[in-house]
Structure formats: structure tokens, C-alpha cells
Amino acid sequence: MSTVDPLKGYKGLARETLARLGVRVWSEVELTNDAGSVFTGVILPRSETFDDLHVVLKLKNGYNVGVHASRITGVVETGYKEAVYKIPEKDFPARPNLPKVTLLGTGGTIASRLDYRTGAVIPAFSPGELYGAVPELADICNLTTKKIFGVFSENMAMENYVVLARAIGDEIEAGADGIVIGHGTDTMGHTAAILSFMVQDTPVPIVLVGSQRSSDRPSSDAALNLIHSVRAAAYCDIAEVMICMFGPTSDRYGLLHRGTRCRKMHSSYRSTFRTIGDIPIAMVGRDGFTYLSRDFRKRDRSRKVQVDAVYDDRTTILYYYPGMRPDLVDALVEKGYRGIVIAGTGLGHINKPLYPAIKRAVEAGVHVVMTVQTLWGFAQMYVYDTGRDLLDIGIVPLENMLPETALMKLSWVLAHTDDRNEVMRMMRTPVSHEITAREPHNGYLIMQGGLPETQEWIRGHWK
């Protein structure tokens, strides 16, 4: 602890002032300002992003205030109490008759405790900590937890997927009845997609879960998501990679989405994950599961999991926009990219000036595939001449594969082969429903608010 800065986060004037007055972060003080007001409280660490003029105090009544350093006329240190945080642990009760579930942590905070002074969130992760925070878990399963790494979801990268995939394989081989992966929600869809390729033939459910409201909030969705996901891992009959998150924004039930067909569709709503171009596999609630689809791989302990955790990250998505310049494509080729997923307009289109650049890319051995930025629907490049021209150039359409899923799959495929035909065969052969033969009519449902029938429906159902 000796390396910890006693004036954590303070810079400039505020830092000089605190140093001169001989107090530090966690000093309990009576601080007087030039108006004669006395602030009794604790000096808090300051966020690095805040200015260098103010000292932050937590007052006795729990409020925080910032005092301008130049207005401080005196400080009396009455004590010093460094916050030492310990999440209370209770032994997770062992119940031999319940299934064994392993929770793998990647850094998302599913359960956590708040540092009341700074507002920082301290993750609860060990079974004991989780049991302290969400005691309901003990009624569902025997829980083992393993922290794989601690990164924010947006910092997850290919090397993390490899570690995660192998860990899943190990846990399954060690006899887990189901796997839960705690994950930040921002890139959960990407992770679910690539795990669908890296971990095949799983005999048990593999369930990714996170929260949209952090678990330090009383209204958090974290506990319920955790309960739903652990229940799904322990009991549901679906042996696939899935995402388990809120169905509606109300505390009602979770949905089990297929890993390759799921996308975060709102920056902050609880019910942000939606299955695109298909329906979710099941609902999970207090009383068990409601299977919505029959088309899934069933749980089967005798099946042997195949872990194929390889990648090539020289791949990217080009999100097409009108007027995109061809030199962008040339630059990618020049920089050594081996695979490009285009998210094209409509049925899978880009503008004509790009054609020569794409052609050069294909001739240079870059694998170029087409998806649609409409997210719903198929890349159908035979419909218009422009599409047929693109096929002639060598762009391969990926039907209704989501752009992010296509990127993840292309990265995985390119680690297996560089042969154009083989790459395209693998890309177009579905591993886990990333391409579906049919789009059910209820696979595309975006209700338009304001319409009388929608309003009627909303009034009668939990949002």
C-alpha cells in the first residue's frame, strides 16, 4: 500500500493546497473556508478527469461538496480512516442434489458492492460474495466461480476469446452441468458469436449474462439476470451458446437468445438484447422455461465438446455510406487486412466508384463478404444489376448473417485457411444458425409506437 498516492486524483492548486495543509485523502477534517463555513467530513479521492481547483469532501450527512482550494482558510485533521473494503462472504451452501454450474468472470460486474465514499463499484465474485448479494442462487445450483480476466467489455479482444473458449472447454470436461459467463453488455454479442464458433458440440448450456443497470443500484437488473442465467445453465435443455438478458424492461422474465443472432439494440434499456431475424429460443422465469423454438441442440452429457480457439484479427467491417471513397479499401489492403465484411445498404449494395478498389482487394487475396446494415433481411445480390456486378467482382453474400457475427466468423475462419473457395464455403456453411434458411414472419417485429394497435398492446402488457 506504500505506493498509493496519498493525494489520489488531485492535481495543481488543489494538490498543493492539501499538501501545504498537511492532510490527505481519507483524512477526517474540519475544513474552514473564507466565509467561515465549517465543513466536517472526509477528504475523498478526486476523479482524474475533474479540474485541479477543488477539494472533495464527504460530509457527515453523506452528501459530497467541492470546496475551492483558494477559499480554504484552515483545516484541522481530526482523524484518518482509510476505507478498507471487504465484501461480506457467506459460505455458499453445498447441496449435492443440485446441478453444478461454473461462473466464469471476464470483468463485467454482475454482482457488486458499492464503495459508498467514492461511488466506485467493487465486484462481488466469489461464490461466498455472490451468495451474500444474491442468496437465491443457492436454491438453484452448486456454484463454482473462476475469474478469467478483468476487462471492460469494450476492451475484450481476440486473445481474450481464446482464453475464454479454452476455459469453457476445461470446465465442461471437468463436469460442469452448465456454464455462465459474466460479461459487459457492450460487446456481449460479439463474444457470444465467436464462442459459437470456437466452442462447438457443447453438451451443456453456455450462457452469457450481464446487466444494464450496475448492481450497486437498488433497481439493478443484475441479480435477476444472474438468477435467470444460472437457472438456464443448470436446468435448461438448450446446449448452445446463448445470451440471457431481460425480455421486457419490467422485472418479469429473461430471454435466451442464440449467440450468433443476437444484438444489443439500445444503449441503456434493460431489454436491450434482441434476437434478429428469428425468435429467441426460450423464456426463463421464476417458474422455469418456456421454449419458443424447437430448433435447438439438446443437452446431452455424452457429447464431447470441441474447442477450436483460433483467430486472425486482420479483419474489419466496412460500414458503407453514400460517397465512401475507394482509397479506404486500398488502405486496408495496404495495411495487410485479410478479410473485409461490408455492411451494405439495402439488399447488399455499395456505390460504383468502390468496385475497382474491391476488385483490387480480391485480386490481392483479401476475402470480401457482404452483409446488410438493415440487420434484418438477407443480402440478395441477384435482384439488381449492381448486386450482380458485385458478385462478379468476387464479393460473397452472407445471406442473413449479422455484420458483427460475420466479422467474428471471418476472423475464426481465416485462422483455418487462406484458400478463397474454402473460406467462402466455411463462411456460407452455418455452424450455429448464423445463416438461417428461412426468416419467420415474426422474426422481424419492430412495433411502431403511437399506432392505435401498438398503444393498445402496450397498455395491456408489461413494458
Add this chain to the structure above:
Amino acid sequence: MAGSIDYREAGLIAGLEVHQQLLTPNKMFCRCPAGLYTETHDGEVLRHMRPTLSELGEYDGTALMEFKTKKNIVYLLHEDNVCTYEMDDTPPFLVNQQAVDIAIEQCLMLGCDIVDEVHIARKQYLDGSIPTGFQRTAIVGVNGRLPFRGRTISITQVSVEEDSCREVSDKGHLVVWRTDRLGMPLIETVTGPDLLTPEEVEEAILLVGRVCRSTGHVRVGIGASRQDVNVSVRGGRRVEIKGVPKASWARRLVHGEAIRQVNLLKLKDELIRRGFVDARSIEVDSADVTALFTASPLSFLTREGWDRFVAGEKRRPGFELGSGPFCVRAARLKGLAGTLAWPTQPELTFAHELAGRIRVIAGLDQSPILLHSEKWPDYSGWLAELRKVRGRLRCGPDDAVVVVWGPDEDTRTAVAEIRLRYIDAVGGVPNETRQPFEDGSTDFERILPGPDRMYPDTDSPPTRVTRERVEGLRASLPARPWDREARWDALGIPKNTAHFLIRRGGATLVEKLVAAGANERDAGFFVGEKLKFLKRKGVPVEAVPHERWVEMFRFFSQKPVLKEAWERIARETGRRPLDPLEATLSDLGLGDPPPAWRDSLLGVVAGAHTTGHDSSPGRLLRHATGLAMRSLRGKVPARDVIAILEVLLSATGGEA
């Protein structure tokens, strides 16, 4: 008032937390309109709250209590007044700076020291009144003062915060909230515990209210201001009477709470005398006695009666209804005979304290909530039934009995809560938030939250308050209420009129009129009495822009004759508030004497003669003046008319 008590001897102290909604077009952390109330909804959300662990790894007492209640929380949404922020599906936008400005104005009014950097905190509320589970709140100023009865009341802090939901219903395990009010900006003004009698509390509420109103930037009307009154007596603890809607309620509420605390302290002594010194010494056990009441005349204790209640109230499993089969549960309170009838508030006993906890925490709310051995209902066979219960519990003569009924799990929670309330009683007065009623009584609402449930809002950056900003607001700050009151008092404006002007915003208009050259006394009476009179008569004076009245007073100083026609001008202005006053006056033909007005008086005099009126000289003059002024008021000064009429009457009517 029932019960008498010497407040000074009891060591009564009280303080206020006055909440005042601000007059901003938008809410505090989103762009929804503020002040748009709706009584219908077009969407519903169902949520639950979970407590979060405190710094020491403990659950906050209030939080835990509210979790124990296992409340299903429903929010009613209307697209006109809520967005995804209020339903906790979107993080906050940057804090409404207009609200911060108004809070700074309030601070300046009270001489507070304004904080240099405002930090938004979260204050946890798990009752569901705010969907996030916490209220966003921030201190803007500290260390202010309020002149009061020749001394000074300290102002601990002024904060700015978001308003909560309005409760629609609370039945069993389901509480329903309307979200229209949620997120509207409020200021909270907190006084020190410096008030010493119930009367002082009432007066201070009104005074703080006038300070808020003096900024001119707050809302008025039902629910726009609410106060929490903190009360304790010597040896007692702070109890917060929450959401007192009217100052006039405060007297009886504070009185009742003082009595309650004094009585609870006496109960504490009695419990200690009986050897109850800690939690372990309180023994409460219970038994399922459903079978003893299957044929009871108390139908609510029978399964059939319960089913009728559930059906009649439309209570649904998983929503209003708790878990488990119907159960009548009797609790034996070992050695506590006589404590259930112990007086607490005027007309109430300690059993009422238990009932409050059971209603809130166990969700058992069917009247009368509980029965007990010290006041069993009177019916034929009651003694036998009570005896059977006592027998079943193996009660000794020193034991008391409480009976509760409802879903089994809830009855167990209720029994646990009875024990906890007695443990609190050993300590005297528990820190509680209590709900006020108009009759002056209060009932349990929740355990009083501690500082542990405050923590920084990691979603909101701090706001720096520069000296320039504060000085800018200070420069345009309206006068403080006590300064206005003193000035007007010296001018002979009655206190009630002064208070009316400050409360209803008329003070600002008075000052505008004075700035435009009006005599302050005239302006004060005009706004505080005359406009009030016209409003009562149905003239829409509130729709008239202030500039119109300023114009009027400007005309008054140019042409004093117009003053005599103030009522006609004001009425006409109320009818056409957007027209410049010059046009209104011109259409009314006011301001200048009509041609040959003197000649017209001859006709008036003649007419006055023909009415056959009592023709004593004074009366005749008054009568003639009245007739003449009908057409000349606001055109010719009355005294000029009178002067001429006097001459004419004396010339023509010498015989009268």
C-alpha cells in the same frame, strides 16, 4: 389538544426540511416537461428493489426493511410527461442549470455559503417512489440563517433534487406509482433543530415558504411545497414526520409526536423495570391458530372471510397477495402484559405502533390489522376464544397476546416485526419516518435512513459554481421577505396583505411598479388588495402581463385623474390584456375632460332635482356627484366636479 405537556420541560426541539418545486419548463435530469400532471397512463412497468450492501458490509436498516416487505412496484407511464430516463432505462442528462440557479437564489435569500462545486449524490429509497431506487440530490449551499421571532434559525443546507412519484395505491404487496411528478426539480431547505414549540414550527414553515416564494421562481398550488418536520424530546430520537401538506397541520402533529416520545420513554423505563434490557430478553413466539377461529363471529379470522376479502379487493397472487395459505397466527409476548395498551400518541396505544410496522413491513393491511389481549373486540363468546388462544400458546398471566391473519409467510414476518418493535422500545424512541394525518396522528412509514445510503452519482459530473455566476444572480435577487415586510409595515400595509403579496408573487409586481415611479404604498394596496378583490370578482387579472400594470401606474402619474377610474381600467385590461394600455384608455375615452363637461353638469343638477329625492344639501350634492361621475370618472377629477356642483346647487337650490 389532547394530552398536555410542558414543551420546555420535555426538551422538545424541531427542525424543518421544506421541499419546494421549482418553476422550470423541464425536469431536472431529462428534457421532459415539468408540471404536466396526468391522471391516465399508456404503459406500465413492474419492478422490484434490492438493497445494496453498505460500506461495512451491512445492509442499511431502512433498505433491509423495505426489501423484507417484498413489494411489487408498478409504475404508470404517460408518454406526454415521462421518457426512458424516469423509468430508469436511460442515464441522466446533465443537470438542469436553471434549477441550480434557482437553488442558488434561495441560498442567497438565506445568506448561505454557496458551495464551489456541486456534486450530485444518490440517496437510496427502496419504497419504489423513485424507479432507480435513489433520488439524485446535491447540496448547493450551507450555513445560512433565518430571522425568526427576534432570534436566528440556522439553515443547515439548501439542496436541489428531483421529485419522486405520486402514490396511486398501496395494497398488500403491490404499490402503484404515477410518474408524472417524478424528476421535477425541487429545492430542499433544511433548518437546524431550533424550533421549540408546535406554534413555532407552523410559523417557520410559513416563513420558509415565503422565502421560497420570494425568488419568484417556484411553483405554487397543491403539492408544490411539502415539508418534513423533524421532532425529538430530551432522551428521545429524531422522528421525521414526512410530507406535511399544510403548515396548519404542524401544531397538532408536533404536539402529538412530543407526547408520543415522552410516553415511549416511560414505556422504556417500565420495560427496564421488568428486566427487559436487550434484544435477547424480548421473547416472542407464535402458533398457527387458524383452527380455533373457523366458526368465529370475527369473520375476517375465517378462511371464508379472507377469501371474500381477497376477491372483493381483487388481490392477485404474485402482485398484491403474499405467499402461503391463509393463517391466523397468535404471538405470545412473554412478560409484556399491559404494554399493548400503553399510551403513545393522544388516543392511541402501543398496539398502534405494532400495527404500523405490520402493515408496512409484513404487508398485512386488512383492518384492524391486529387483535390483542388488552383490547379484544366485544362479542358473545369472545372470552372463550381468547382463552383458547392463550391456552394454545401456554400463556401465563404476565404474557400478552397479539393475533394477526393473512398469507402464512406474511404472518410470520409480522410476528418477527412485533419482536423487533419491542426491541426498539427497550431503546426508547426509534428513528422513524412517520406519515401524518389531518387529525394530528401519525403512523409508521419507514425506518429513518442514515448517511450510509448516500453515495456519489457516478453518472453525473460535478458542476462548478463560479463567483461570477453567484454575483450575477445576486444582482437581480428580489428582496428578502423580512426586508419587504419591515418596509411595508412602516408604510402601513397590513401584515396579511404583505404575506399575501410575498406568497402569491405580487411582491415582484409591486417592486416593478415602484421602479416605474409608483408610490410604494399605493402599489402595495393596488396589488395586494385591489387586484385580489377583482380576482375574487372573477376578473382574469392573472392573465395580464406585468407591463400592463406598469403602464397603468405610469399613466396615473401623468394623469392622476385616471386613478379614480382604476377599477374600470383594471376590468377592461383584464378583458383585453394584450392591448397596450394607451389603446384601452383611448377606447374608454379616459384621461381628458370631455368638451363642454361643465355645461353637462347643469343637466345633472336639473335631473337631481326631478328625482324627488330627499333634498338636504349634503345628500343632494352626493347624489348629483354620483350621477355626474358616472360619465366623468377618470376624465375630470371628482373634486373639480364637486366644486362646480356646489356652486350650481347653491345657485339653483337655495330654497332647498
